[in-house]
Amino acid sequence: MTVFLHPEAFKKIMQVKQPKDISNFHIVGINYKKTDAAIRGLFAINQDQYQQLLLAAQAAGMHDLFVLSTCNRTEIYGFAPDPADLMRLLCGAANGNLQVFNSLAYVKSGEGAVRHLYQVGTGLDSQILGDYEIIGQIKGAAKFAKANGCVGTFLERLVNSVLQVSKLIKNETGLSSGTVSVAFAAVRLLESKVADIQQKNIVLLGVGKIGRNTCKNMMEYLGVRNITLINRTTAVAEDFAGKHGLRYAPYEQLDDSLRAADVILVATNASQPTILRKHMESTAGKLIVDLSIPFNVAADVRELPHVEVVNVDDLSKIQDETLARRLNEVPKAISIIEEHMEEFLYWYKMRKHAVVLKAVKEKLTEIHAREIKEQKNGAHYNLEDIEEVSSRIIQKMINLMAGKVRKETEKGDQYIAMISEIFETGANQD
Template sequence: MRDYHISKHNSFYAVGLSYKKADAEVRGKFSLDVPAIDHILGKAKEIGVDGLLAISTCNRTELYGFAQHPYQLIKLLCDETNGTVEEFQEVAYVYKNHDAISHMFKVGTGLDSQILGDFEIISQIKQGFYRSKKQDMANPFLERLCNSVIQASKRIKNETELSSGATSVAFASVKYILDNVDDISKKNILLFGTGKIGRNTCENLVKHSNNSHITLINRTREKAEDIAGKFQLTVKDYGDLQTEIRKADILVVATGAQLPTVSKALIYPKKPLLILDLSVPKNVSDDVKELDNVTLVHLDELSQITDETLAKRKEYVPKAEAIIEKVKKDFLKWLETRKFAPVINALKDKLNTMKAEEIDFQTKKIEGFDQIQAEIISDRIIQKITKQFANHLKSNEVDTDDSLELIQKVFQLELHSK
């Protein structure tokens, strides 16, 4: 497999960690919010990293970018987070060039998700690219790659049933409640945090539990009211959190804080309480487990719930992989073309210079020389010659690098662009 470079001295890397080897606590140490992503992009620009994309979700944190060595990217991540390089190396993965491209396709299409076919990640890639573009860190390679991954994701959604059925962290949490709590319709449910997972959980709770005793609390009350309005639910102020936890039979925590938002001190220990923590890093303190009446379940345990839906989804993996291969092939074809475009353009320039010199010479030498016809014929010959070279370079049997070097030597070409 050839290496795919966009610049002579840098390779394309994907460095990161995910739920596969890193538990929620470790992932929490390396999670990035928007200001942190912007800061990494700024630092990367300063040290000469040529293009960078960062994504951070509850299941993974990854950097995709061009560097002389992957450690440049690893250091950028570790400097900006609470994790150390040593901790990162214990659970990390590093992919280079073609493998890094393949990894992004797998991630962006839900094949690498904690719950197979979970397409939430594609919006993170879109947002990551938007941030890179804003910071002037999105080169044509990254733009084309992200667009190709988005295209593959859309096709898989439309042409397979990889994302069919209700399976997500939000659904898994509701499924856990339905499977483990009797008389769910009579229980008091408190949802703390109304970000994306909180909203989806709320929707699934209303849909599947037939329960109207759901109360929402969010630091920003307006956000909770927006969601509550849709489903006629109760909203309470952030200051009422302790009181509402006392009343609750089930507490769902979906806040996005870097430190725990629910501790042992907030909980009334005399009454049974089921707590689901859907946050990364964990937003419920581990000391809560010391209370006898409390059951605490974290997102990682919920994500292991496999049901018929997941089994059905697995059937569509080969079809999804075939779509990825097709889209990826088109991307790599574009990349190869991009790789030899400067040489073909320089060749065209050289032939045009030869043409201009020859026409000028013949105009002076031959009386009544038809310059216009000579131009037309010469241009057609130049087009045919450059097309012949381009087709040669596109061929799979050809070593592109050797051929490019030979063409440059034979025609003594000067390249003006990367």
């Protein structure tokens, strides 16, 4: 049985969306390794800026990206023709200068960018080794981008893989034991610096995730309950205080609360300082721990002799007796990352192949249908026989192609490219 092919058949192949080329996947960012907290603050992205950035990305035709902005880093992950496109997008939303960012930034592309996200998500690239809070920040950042139409199949699958690996490393290694977050490092600082802390008045300004975690750690590890919560939205502070038996004060009472405090923790992440010099003048000695990026304590507060200010970079220097033990867990964590990254890359490659093979099958089916129709009036043809035999032939051709691609994994991309060229599938990047 011969399937007749019309000479024009291969010239009218449908346009097929093919997965984006991984070489166009980039990460551009800055972190604690080359920049201090003051510079990182210039490029921190709050939620309003994030929203505007995503809108700008869509207007520029970029629909698969997300931004990770924490106290230790600001990074943008996504697909773009050139990483400089992502850099301009990020700096267009931030308060910092593009030239400054460019001089300090690192850029990774393709598999290097994929590996970087695994290492960040598992705490291997954190200022505090094994930081487990970072994975929640990645999850939140990707979720926000997805809700705004800026996360595609590749990035969603990658983030889910990183979430899974982070959980495995936490459960199967000791990488995340000990002082493994800024919130807990703050507690260690208070433990070493403040005698009789149970008798001190503590104010926590900002009841977001970092503020809540810090508060819970203080209660659990230091046994303190004399904490007054203040938040711009009073209902948030009231709700958390009610659940944990703490005090809260409306934002309008900020000045009085700060004057009465012995210890102040700031986790507001506002774009401008919330603790000003005027709040601290003519008061007794105080310790202020600024957990925010950008800084939420004005720079001139440090000039006051009776006030000590500690920021996130200072916290990372706290000695941790578990560090050596956690360093020993790094090879095991890297092994887990490499195993799951290999699985992710295999999925990516096979997805590319599946798209092209599906397009070839659809085109052969189209040819088959056309030929059957053209031969429909031939008395010597049995229509049902033609359809059955032709369908089997088409499926066998597809199975042979797919089997060869799976068997020859190293040459799979070459085979797929050749098949695509032979059938002129017109596969394009979405």
